[in-house]
Amino acid sequence: MINVEGLAKTFDGYNAVDNVTCSIQDGCIYGMVGSNGSGKSTFLRLLTGIYKPDKGNVYIDGIPVYEHPEVKNKLAFVPDDLYFVNNSSMKRMAGFYNCVYSNFDMDRFRSLSETFKLDINKSVSTFSKGMKRQAAIILAVSSRPQYLLLDETFDGLDPVMRNLVKNVICQDVEENNMTVIMTSHSLRELEDTCDQLALLHKGGLVLESDILDLKTSLFKIQIAFVEKYDRKMFEGFDILHFSKHGSVSNIIMRGDKEAVAEHLRAMKPAILDILPLTLEEVFTYEMETLGYVFNSEIFEKEDRS
Numbered sequence: 001m002i003n004v005e006g007l008a009k010t011f012d013g014y015n016a017v018d019n020v021t022c023s024i025q026d027g028c029i030y031g032m033v034g035s036n037g038s039g040k041s042t043f044l045r046l047l048t049g050i051y052k053p054d055k056g057n058v059y060i061d062g063i064p065v066y067e068h069p070e071v072k073n074k075l076a077f078v079p080d081d082l083y084f085v086n087n088s089s090m091k092r093m094a095g096f097y098n099c100v101y102s103n104f105d106m107d108r109f110r111s112l113s114e115t116f117k118l119d120i121n122k123s124v125s126t127f128s129k130g131m132k133r134q135a136a137i138i139l140a141v142s143s144r145p146q147y148l149l150l151d152e153t154f155d156g157l158d159p160v161m162r163n164l165v166k167n168v169i170c171q172d173v174e175e176n177n178m179t180v181i182m183t184s185h186s187l188r189e190l191e192d193t194c195d196q197l198a199l200l201h202k203g204g205l206v207l208e209s210d211i212l213d214l215k216t217s218l219f220k221i222q223i224a225f226v227e228k229y230d231r232k233m234f235e236g237f238d239i240l241h242f243s244k245h246g247s248v249s250n251i252i253m254r255g256d257k258e259a260v261a262e263h264l265r266a267m268k269p270a271i272l273d274i275l276p277l278t279l280e281e282v283f284t285y286e287m288e289t290l291g292y293v294f295n296s297e298i299f300e301k302e303d304r305s
Helices: 040-047 090-100 106-115 129-142 159-176 211-217 257-266 279-289
Strands: 002-011 014-024 029-034 055-060 075-078 147-150 179-184 196-201 204-210 218-224 238-245 248-254 271-275
Touching: 002 040, 014 040, 014 055, 014 196, 014 204, 029 040, 029 159, 040 179, 075 129, 090 106, 090 129, 106 129, 129 147, 129 159, 159 179, 196 211, 196 279, 204 211, 204 279, 211 218, 211 279, 218 257, 218 279, 238 279, 257 271
Parallel strands: 029 179, 029 196, 075 147, 147 179
Antiparallel strands: 002 014, 002 055, 196 204, 218 248, 218 271, 238 248
16 A cells, blocks of 8 residues: 655756545555646656655655665656666666566566567667557566556557556556556546556646546536526535536536435426536536636657656
8 A cells, every 4th residue: 555645856946746545445446636746747756766856755664765775675666758878778687677677577578569569689779669568567467466556558659559468457457456547648548447546636636536536526407497587596416516507507517416416307497408518627616615726738749748
């Protein structure tokens, strides 16, 4: 289990990570989204002990990560900016990983390389961007980590390879209770994979929730009445957003969908539709309730934080 307590890191007066506290359960796929400069990459480097926190600490199974090699042996990290030894092949890199990780599985390395159709004897420098990311993920997963951290997980991967990577990750989570933390600038890439999602903004953790709760607790109402009406008609409901165009209102509500629908039908509307929200819409409206107003680009820009 990962416990983060009051974590902070500053660079030249800029708070890259600002007082973050959270817990990540074993066997969980934990997704993290945020805009450019939100602190996602810095957060992962603090989790893996690459950076020393200015304040707070990161504990894995009760032991601080920084300067504890026995804890780092449980971690595998695939950064956004990939690194391979100059002129090395995947086979040479596997030998390097085998010296570092006590659980490195050479048989699995060969099997996954065949599955991804990568030549382990070929120099990685000749690989395309997507092939390099595949190679890095293969090496990390073959280390049999308890905790796998992936920064911009699917960057450069085509749809087929994205699905293959997801399958490999989910298989390890299911069979070995591996914990995965993955970042992305796109909610769409994470919503069908993650158990939990968190949003970093300006170095702070402003929203964290089970993904199922996020997707089921909010919904959109389209409603109209023959007679004149306004928002006051819906007092008592938990409304996050209300807009009215002509006689038709669009309302974002939180609560028990069936109970809300029954109550609204009893009001005898001329039109009533209850619609699901995309995860991006859910995040946007949840943020508004916390006082944050985001342009949708926060979930679409490529993050290099």
